[in-house]
Amino acid sequence: MDALELLLNRRSMGKLKEPAPEGKALENIIRAGLRAPDHGNLTPWKFVIAQGDGRKKLAAILLAAAQSDDSEAAVLEKAKHAPFRAPMVITVIAKVKSHPKVPAVEQHWSAACAVEAMQMAAVAQGFQGFWRSGNWMFHPSVREAFGVQGDDEIVGFLYLGTPETTPMSPPERDLSQFVEFL
Template sequence: MTVVMDALLNRSSEARVTAPAPDAQTLEKVFACAARAPDHALLRPWRYLVIEGDEALAALGDLFASTPDADAPEKVREKLRANAMRAPMVIVGIACHQNHPKVPEIEQTMSAAVGMGYLLLALEAAGYGGMWRTGGLAYHPEVAKGLGLKDNEIITGFLYVGSVSSSKPTVPRPDQTEFVGRWPQ
């Protein structure tokens, strides 16, 4: 096997992460890896926001807490606020759609999503753990507005990043016969 294949086969989502988060030099390298995502027509249809530090994460939590209806219980808002504090760093992946005669928006979104996957793999290779989350907050217009997204942009996910704080059991993987077929049959 190769180093890349071993990394892929051993990859796992890590929900329990703590400080330290990656430093600037590590981030520079992992974002260079993310930029290697397949990119039809070299549109570079992605960008990332790095959110770290108590003040920035608290502001993200406040943004998350602002999303429920006005009559939502405070308990719901507190849970949303706490979501931002799951890790010492949150990286927001953003797909930046551009008009192009040969590259539809869905291809641009997929390119941005592959970049998020590469970013996660690169972070793991650098010794960090992470969890890629989406959910309602990723699709909420108030979150997009609060993060400064433009009309042509969507969130591809929130990557919660830090040092792995505890190991977990290996997740069983499906047998390839469950998801690989041959065509024609």
């Protein structure tokens, strides 16, 4: 698949199975993340990979957050099972570095670009994935579990694996609804 075809046809897939990327494929995914736009060459990223027992640890982190909020049973169940929707989950963290010309928000955007690049690298190699966000990214106990402090932010959970089905075609969109020229 060439790069333009990949970008124009990208779709998230919520049903993923084994195998997860490993070896050179996983290395390519991480390297793609490290090529995200990075004003000041600050490399403001950290990637925490959960697979196997790591998904159990991630589930325990999410469940503890839900329990600390006295969440309803359905939320507790969702927290327990969320990391098992794919054989691998990469938590992507913006590790903000003080810089006079590169504000924290720009470093958050850089980490978000890393997530997209990693997902595209996975798809280019025959894997699939989806990017999850949500309240747990900002929950104090989840932040603490991942060593997120100050202006650092979890920018997403990237679920990766092998697609269970063929992706649907992306919807066609009228470009005139999204583009203006000055």
